[in-house]
Amino acid sequence: xxxxxxxxxxxxxxxxxxxxxxxxxxxxxxxxxxxxxxxxxxxxxxxxxxxxxxxxxxxxxxxxxxxxxxxxxxxxxxxxxxxxxxxxxxxxxxxxxxxxxxxxxxxxxxxxxxxxxxxxxxxxxxxxxxxxxxxxxxxxxxxxxxxxxxxxxxxxxxxxxxxxxxxxxxxxxxxxxxxxxxxxxxxxxxxxxxxxxxxxxxxxxxxxxxxxxxxxxxxxxxxxxxxxxxxxxxxxxxxxxxxxxxxxxxxxxxxxxxxxxxxxxxxxxxxxxxxxxxxxxxxxxxxxxxxxxxxxxxxxxxxxxxxxxxxxxxxxxxxxxxxxxxxxxxxxxxxxxxxxxxxxxxxxxxxxxxxxxxxxxxxxxxxxxxxxxxxxxxxxxxxxxxxxxxxxxxxxxxxxxxxxxxxxxxxxxxxxxxxxxxxxxxxxxxxxxxxxxxxxxxxxxxxxxxxxxxxxxxxxxxxxxxxxxxxxxxxxxxxxxxxxxxxxxxxxxxxxxxxxxxxx
Ligand code: NAD
Numbered sequence: 386x387x388x389x390x391x392x393x394x395x396x397x398x399x400x401x402x403x404x405x406x407x408x409x410x411x412x413x414x415x416x417x418x419x420x421x422x423x424x425x426x427x428x429x430x431x432x433x434x435x436x437x438x439x440x441x442x443x444x445x446x447x448x449x450x451x452x453x454x455x456x457x458x459x460x461x462x463x464x465x466x467x468x469x470x471x472x473x474x475x476x477x478x479x480x481x482x483x484x485x486x487x488x489x490x491x492x493x494x495x496x497x498x499x500x501x502x503x504x505x506x507x508x509x510x511x512x513x514x515x516x517x518x519x520x521x522x523x524x525x526x527x528x529x530x531x532x533x534x535x536x537x538x539x540x541x542x543x544x545x546x547x548x549x550x551x552x553x554x555x556x557x558x559x560x561x562x563x564x565x566x567x568x569x570x571x572x573x574x575x576x577x578x579x580x581x582x583x584x585x586x587x588x589x590x591x592x593x594x595x596x597x598x599x600x601x602x603x604x605x606x607x608x609x610x611x612x613x614x615x616x617x618x619x620x621x622x623x624x625x626x627x628x629x630x631x632x633x634x635x636x637x638x639x640x641x642x643x644x645x646x647x648x649x650x651x652x653x654x655x656x657x658x659x660x661x662x663x664x665x666x667x668x669x670x671x672x673x674x675x676x677x678x679x680x681x682x683x684x685x686x687x688x689x690x691x692x693x694x695x696x697x698x699x700x701x702x703x704x705x706x707x708x709x710x711x712x713x714x715x716x717x718x719x720x721x722x723x724x725x726x727x728x729x730x731x732x733x734x735x736x737x738x739x740x741x742x743x744x745x746x747x748x749x750x751x752x753x754x755x756x757x758x759x760x761x762x763x764x765x766x767x768x769x770x771x772x773x774x775x776x777x778x779x780x781x782x783x784x785x786x787x788x789x790x791x792x793x794x795x796x797x798x799x800x801x802x803x804x805x806x807x808x809x810x811x812x813x814x815x816x817x818x819x820x821x822x823x824x825x826x827x828x829x830x831x832x833x834x835x836x837x838x839x840x841x842x843x844x845x846x847x848x849x850x851x852x853x854x855x856x857x858x859x860x861x862x863x864x865x866x867x868x869x870x871x872x873x874x875x876x877x878x879x880x881x882x883x884x885x886x887x888x889x
Contacts, residue, residue, distance in 0.1 A: 391822045394535075395428035395500040399489055401480060401520055402512035403433030404447065407541065411572075412511065413451035415814035418458060420469045424819055428500045432492065433475045434485065444475035457812055480516050486527040493529075506530070507821055509539045514546075518557055525561040533563040537821055541570050542633050543624065544830065547846060548839040555832040568821050569830040573634040575813030575820075577802065578772045580828070582641040582743075583655075585770075585778060593646065595747070597722045602765065603879060604728045605744040606638050609736035611688055613862070614710070618701030626712040627680075627842060627849075630732040633830070636663065636838045638743055639728055643718050652826040656834060663837035667717040674848040679869045681711030682854070683735040686862030693735060693862045707853045710734040711860060713870040714845070715877075729874050731881065735862035741772035744882050755793060764795045769884060776802040776810070779884075 398416070400408055419425050433444050449470070453460045461469075478485035497504050508530065510520055517540055530536035538558070545551025558567055573579055586592055595601070608630055614621040621629065640659040647654045669677060685695040697704050711733030718728065747766040767781040780798040785791060802810060820828055860867040865881065874881055 388823060390824070391424065391819065392427055394426060394505045395496065395502050396426040396505045396507065396822060397429070397493060397496055398431045398507045398509060399434060400431065400509045400511055401434050401516070402510070403444065403475070404435040404437050404439070405511055407511045408433070409447060409451035410455050411812075411814045412509065412818075413448040414456035415812055415818055417448075417452045417461060417466070417469055418456060418812070419815055419818060421458070421462070421465055424815070426505075426822070429472055430492075430496060431473045432489070433473065434478060434480075436477065436479055438477050439475050441474045445470040445473050448473060457809055480512065480520050480523070483523065483527075486523050486529060489529060490527060503532075503535055505822065506536045507539060508537065511541065514540075514543055514554075517554060521558060521561050530562055530566060533566045534824075537566050537568055537824075538562055539568040539570060539821060543628060544569055544633075544835045545839065546623070546628065548836060548843050551835050551839045555836065559832065564832060565824075565826065567832070568817075568826065569832075569835065570817055571633045571637055571830055572813045572817065574637055574828040574830075575815075575817040576772055577810040577816075578770060578776045578778075579638065579641065580816070581778075582638075582770060586641075587646055598724055598726050600747055601726055602746045602748045603726060603877070604639075604642060604746070605874075605882060606635055606642070606728065606730045606742075607744075607881065608635055608638075608732045608741045609738060609865075610734050611736060611739050613683070613693065613696065613735045614699050614702065616700060618699045620701075621710075622702055622706060622708050625708040626710055626732050626734070627846060631712055631714065631730060632838050632842055635730050635732055636841070637830075639716065639730060642743060642745070643723055643728070645722070650827070652829075653831075655827050656831045660831070660834050660837055661720075662718060663834065663841060665718050665720040665723075666841050667719050668841060669844040671844060671848050674845050677715045677873075678845050679711075679713040679867060679873050680709035680849060680854060681713075681733060681860045681867035681870065682706070682708065682857040683710050683733075683860055683862045684858035686735065686864065688735065688737075688863035695858050695862065696735075697858065707849075707857065709849070709854075709857075711736075711866045711870070713866065713873055715873055727877060729879075729881070731866065731870060733860075733866050737863055737865050738883065739773055740883070742882075742884070743770040743772075744768070745770075746879070746882075755791070759791050760793055762792075762794045767882070769882075771884070 400412060402408060416431060449461060449466060476485060476488065493504055493506060508524060510517055521538065524530045524538065530538060545554050586596065640662045643662045644658040645661060647658045683696050686693060696702060696710050697706050713729065713731035716728040716730060745768040749765045753760060763783065764781060769779040769781065771777045778800045781795050782798060783793050784796050786794045817828060
């Protein structure tokens with residue numbers, strides 16, 4: 386059940402960019418499912434805003450299409466949708482147009498009068514980042530977000546294109562709003578298994594004593610996608626894997642694995658501990674980049690039985706593009722807990738499999754008491770936190786295989802969400818929207834966190850920007866990325882792990 390805070394305060398969602406992909410694919414299903422599960426406030430309104438001319442009914446129809454196609458619960462229930470749709474209206478205008486902000490103010494006033502209560506107003510900027518400054522400024526100019534307790538501004542990544550632009554954006558936002566009003570979404574943090582990393586680490590006493598350099602040999606974090614750039618070639622050309630994935634999702638996962646134990650579950654305490662990790666991470670000198678970082682770009686290849694084009698042939702992509710569609714980095718966290726433990730991180734498009742996994746590789750036993758013929762299949766203990774394709778946590782252990790001989794082999798102790806819980810888990814956006822209503826910023830990025838992540842990556846981005854890759858394209862679509870990424874980890878005596886998951 387939603388908290389009293391959510392239910393009792395009348396709430397208005399104003400969604401800028403409401404006819405776009407994010408609103409249609411993610412926000413509409415999330416809001417509808419919250420309504421169906423009785424997690425929405427008793428009184429709420431959703432106003433969609435975009436340039437296209439549309440009636441309220443046409444906009445409701447578009448949202449319904451989004452729900453029917455993308456909701457985790459399948460098609461909308463007719464009666465419930467009809468009830469939900471009564472709360473949705475649409476307003477066509479350009480984000481630059483002052484009149485629309487005046488009409489938002491009128492709407493809010495009428496809504497508050499009707500419900501005899503101050504409304505919580507959530508401004509969701511589901512628009513391209515170039516519009517963030519103008520919308521933020523117009524909201525402030527029109528006194529639409531003056532009360533930090535009741536008004537919230539939500540923005541989606543990318544938070545800047547580099548350190549400078551991230552700082553500029555933060556300065557602008559912090560002059561217009563309080564940090565407690567700003568919700569920077571990295572939707573990865575709303576995923577159930579990602580939230581579970583903290584529960585797993587800090588609610589189980591057996592883990593903390595071994596969660597350090599004395600027992601952990603190395604950590605691998607992989608987020609790989611089979612998808613190419615689809616119809617977002619234009620956007621991706623200006624981003625690349627480092628900006629699009631590593632700067633946010635993968636570094637956030639790394640922070641959750643590496644952070645110190647917070648003293649409580651307050652948003653700022655948790656965010657402080659994450660920023661500590663980013664500050665402790667070893668900064669690259671320009672000469673280090675070639676040693677610790679690999680970039681890749683996919684050539685045409687064969688994926689799931691189909692021929693797929695190379696990146697340079699994708700729509701909106703420069704035929705000589707220098708944009709990386711794959712990046713792998715060997716990071717170090719220079720503190721007492723992690724000194725000397727490499728964190729290998731990789732992410733790429735058009736890869737062999739869709740996976741998001743964190744692998745904690747424990748050190749070998751100090752002395753093996755078994756004869757060599759018994760340990761043919763020996764594997765050091767490994768903890769696998771899987772976000773995709775399955776949501777699970779596996780602890781890989783050595784056991785004796787049943788039989789007359791003493792032979793060791795590896796088995797999994799498995800916690801699998803599907804097998805353990807009957808109810809489907811909420812989508813990341815349902816969790817995040819609920820937290821925004823509740824005013825809980827734990828799962829959102831703070832301004833200094835964003836800047837610390839950019840600061841870490843700037844030497845790499847600068848080095849790549851200054852030197853065009855001569856080897857692009859350097860991996861086949863459908864492969865596991867460039868050979869150099871294998872070499873990056875192989876030179877330390879390890880290899881990237883991939884798992885045959887049960888549901889494959
Ligand atoms: P989109 O291009 O599909 O939609 C943009 C929306 O902005 C459209 O509704 C368009 O009509 C509106 N718009 C454009 N110019 C306008 C103007 N001058 N005045 C008023 N409205 C205008 O973009 P999207 O994919 O929905 O992404 C929105 C934001 O979310 C971006 O910052 C993107 O980086 C981020 N994001 C999107 C996804 C996703 O899954 N689509 C995931 C993560 C982050």
